[in-house]
Amino acid sequence: MKLLYLDKEAIDELKMNFPIYKSHFKDKTNEWFMERFKEKDWIHESKIQCDEFELDYDVDYNKSDRKNVEIIYEALKDLNPVHASDERLWAGVLFGQLWKFVKYRRAEELNSGEELKILNSFLFMRGRKRSCFINCLSRLWWTGYLLYDPENACHYASVDLISESAFPSNVLLLLSSNFMANKKLALGVLDCISERKQKGEKIGRYHFTEANKYLNCIGGVTFLDAMSREEVKKLVGGRLDKEFGILI
Amino acid sequence: MRIKNRLSPYPILNDYGDDYIDSSFTAEYDVKKEFTGVCGKIVFHLHNREIENLIETAQAEYMVHIECPLTSYRCRISSVNPEIEFKLDSRQLFKTVEIRTFIVLTRNISGFSSESFHPDYSGQKFDLLAHQILAVGTAKDYNINQDDRDLESLPSVLRIVKSTNKKKGSISVNTDDDDYVMIGLAPEVYDRYAQLGKSTFKDTAFSLVLFPALVIIIQRMTANKEDAGMTSKHWFQVIHKMLVSNGYKLDAISAENDTLLSVCQLVFADPLVRSFKELDLYSERV
Numbered sequence: 001m002k003l004l005y006l007d008k009e010a011i012d013e014l015k016m017n018f019p020i021y022k023s024h025f026k027d028k029t030n031e032w033f034m035e036r037f038k039e040k041d042w043i044h045e046s047k048i049q050c051d052e053f054e055l056d057y058d059v060d061y062n063k064s065d066r067k068n069v070e071i072i073y074e075a076l077k078d079l080n081p082v083h084a085s086d087e088r089l090w091a092g093v094l095f096g097q098l099w100k101f102v103k104y105r106r107a108e109e110l111n112s113g114e115e116l117k118i119l120n121s122f123l124f125m126r127g128r129k130r131s132c133f134i135n136c137l138s139r140l141w142w143t144g145y146l147l148y149d150p151e152n153a154c155h156y157a158s159v160d161l162i163s164e165s166a167f168p169s170n171v172l173l174l175l176s177s178n179f180m181a182n183k184k185l186a187l188g189v190l191d192c193i194s195e196r197k198q199k200g201e202k203i204g205r206y207h208f209t210e211a212n213k214y215l216n217c218i219g220g221v222t223f224l225d226a227m228s229r230e231e232v233k234k235l236v237g238g239r240l241d242k243e244f245g246i247l248i
Numbered sequence: 249m250r251i252k253n254r255l256s257p258y259p260i261l262n263d264y265g266d267d268y269i270d271s272s273f274t275a276e277y278d279v280k281k282e283f284t285g286v287c288g289k290i291v292f293h294l295h296n297r298e299i300e301n302l303i304e305t306a307q308a309e310y311m312v313h314i315e316c317p318l319t320s321y322r323c324r325i326s327s328v329n330p331e332i333e334f335k336l337d338s339r340q341l342f343k344t345v346e347i348r349t350f351i352v353l354t355r356n357i358s359g360f361s362s363e364s365f366h367p368d369y370s371g372q373k374f375d376l377l378a379h380q381i382l383a384v385g386t387a388k389d390y391n392i393n394q395d396d397r398d399l400e401s402l403p404s405v406l407r408i409v410k411s412t413n414k415k416k417g418s419i420s421v422n423t424d425d426d427d428y429v430m431i432g433l434a435p436e437v438y439d440r441y442a443q444l445g446k447s448t449f450k451d452t453a454f455s456l457v458l459f460p461a462l463v464i465i466i467q468r469m470t471a472n473k474e475d476a477g478m479t480s481k482h483w484f485q486v487i488h489k490m491l492v493s494n495g496y497k498l499d500a501i502s503a504e505n506d507t508l509l510s511v512c513q514l515v516f517a518d519p520l521v522r523s524f525k526e527l528d529l530y531s532e533r534v
Contacts (some may be wrong), residue, residue, distance in 0.1 A: 051446070078447070081339075081343045084319075085318055129320075145320075176314065178320075180323075181321065220252070221257065221381075222379050223324075224379075226311070227379055228380075230249060231379075
């Protein structure tokens with residue numbers, strides 16, 4: 001199938017004239033929106049193709065988020081980062097092909113009636129980079145893109161770790177640091193935290209925060225990108241041992 | 249990567265502090281956009297005897313860090329030579345590319361000292377670790393022209409269609425339409441292209457079909473560049489604009505020499521290399 005994209009004019013219109021559209025975000029189907037968009041020639045097929053895929057709709061978001069990272073990333077592995085950071089693409093897919101998904105994953109927000117929560121479900125409301133990690137669909141792709149581990153037979157092992165609980169806030173916390181774009185750094189940090197988990201420690205957001213804070217600090221005098229995954233794991237491990245204790 | 253003017257536990261050579269005297273580390277940039285890529289050359293100028301010695305003895309190296317925060321693109325290029333060239337794929341880049349330069353240790357060293365340390369550090373020696381930064385050079389933010397990142401750029405003026413005209417063989421190029429060029433493929437080829445072009449052999453299918461088609465299209469453009477009926481076509485204007493914005497004039501492109509072929513390779517970011525890489529990857533898997 002070819003992914004849909006929404007014209008920038010439509011995005012601006014939704015953001016500027018939300019009250020006109022508000023009630024229809026509660027619609028069961030996307031029929032009303034699609035009719036409007038087609039009337040105005042606001043929705044188009046992009047040149048981006050992928051095989052058909054079906055997302056997971058588990059009642060437990062922690063389970064479905066984990067599965068959906070894999071489903072979306074595997075289906076759209078060829079998507080380039082420029083298109084993947086384009087609001088028009090994700091908005092088009094959510095209004096068009098994945099309306100059912102946004103209704104499922106953002107049920108509470110869509111029923112809240114709050115403008116920001118509703119628009120955040122479809123559009124980029126927090127700047128291009130940050131929104132990539134907030135939008136309910138783009139964050140799945142970006143998590144796959146940044147944490148897919150080619151060296152591990154289980155390519156999504158790191159995603160398992162951050163999706164055990166509070167996936168959305170872990171993604172934002174962990175991936176919005178620029179250095180996490182380097183797989184050696186991102187996977188080195190997660191290798192270290194994963195090892196602590198295997199030794200029985202309960203992992204929480206404070207582990208991710210501490211690791212990020214420390215790498216940021218070290219990055220002042222050390223060229224982090226030259227480090228190997230193993231070196232990163234050891235470096236962060238030393239810090240977490242000091243902060244949370246050595247585990248045997 | 250943002251460089252902040254903050255205190256460090258050992259002297260760092262840079263142009264915003266005074267840890268060193270009578271020393272400098274600067275970088276000269278030549279960065280330009282070329283069709284689907286950004287090319288650059290960086291020449292380093294280092295004036296500090298002790299750091300020069302570290303590079304000569306392979307204990308340190310010049311390092312370029314290239315980052316596009318909006319697309320999470322990040323790479324590093326290192327060398328012991330004072331000149332570094334690079335080429336980036338613009339499908340990975342959006343708006344601004346941040347280029348930063350450093351001299352970085354490649355191994356642990358002990359007792360590092362320089363006669364050019366600021367007098368406050370006079371006589372002091374430092375034990376430093378691999379990957380620590382010795383010097384920070386000139387930085388550059390390069391802004392990308394966004395014309396080619398639209399969801400409908402070049403592919404929107406090239407349309408692949410099924411062609412049942414057996415006289416034309418497996419592939420044909422029709423430049424008659426005002427809006428787009430039609431690349432006709434024989435039904436069996438079209439089906440294979442549709443199937444393989446989506447996934448595993450995307451780049452190979454692309455090279456086999458679009459590359460020869462573009463050679464023909466640009467050749468026809470150069471041959472008909474004075475023909476108003478041709479130059480007024482939408483697809484002609486899109487491709488022409490792309491060529492001009494990358495510094496190529498139709499007058500200077502010819503099939504008589506290598507210019508035509510090299511322009512076509514640049515437009516599609518060296519499709520042969522990408523195809524062979526793809527085939528190589530496949531052969532490793534089977």
